[in-house]
Amino acid sequence: MAAILESIVRLISGSNKGQRRIWIEGIALLTGGAVHGRQYTKEVTADAIILSVTSGKGRHRIAGDSARPILDLSGKWVTKFMGSASHFEATITPGNITIRRS
Numbered sequence: 001m002a003a004i005l006e007s008i009v010r011l012i013s014g015s016n017k018g019q020r021r022i023w024i025e026g027i028a029l030l031t032g033g034a035v036h037g038r039q040y041t042k043e044v045t046a047d048a049i050i051l052s053v054t055s056g057k058g059r060h061r062i063a064g065d066s067a068r069p070i071l072d073l074s075g076k077w078v079t080k081f082m083g084s085a086s087h088f089e090a091t092i093t094p095g096n097i098t099i100r101r102s
Helices: 027-031 076-082
Strands: 007-012 014-016 019-025 039-044 049-054 069-074 087-093 096-101
Touching (some): 007 019, 007 027, 019 027, 019 087, 027 087
Antiparallel strands (some): 007 087, 049 096, 087 096
16 A cells, blocks of 8 residues: 655646636645545635545535546636736645645
């Protein structure tokens, strides 16, 4: 059985329909155990978006497929969170994804 590691990625925030977007996919999510279909809950603070990946009690779900999971966050709340920052950093560990402006 392979050990699940921490994954840290720094990416550019894109846009979708005039709103900011945070998009993370593939190996970064798989490394932290955030697989396709896994549910998560979301908490937004002044400094971070904290996603708690659960086994069935979240309001949101990891999209994509088993080979390429996708986390797609967008909307007014992401635009407000990102402010003028162009990049974000995501720390992905088993059970949690923490996103900060960078």
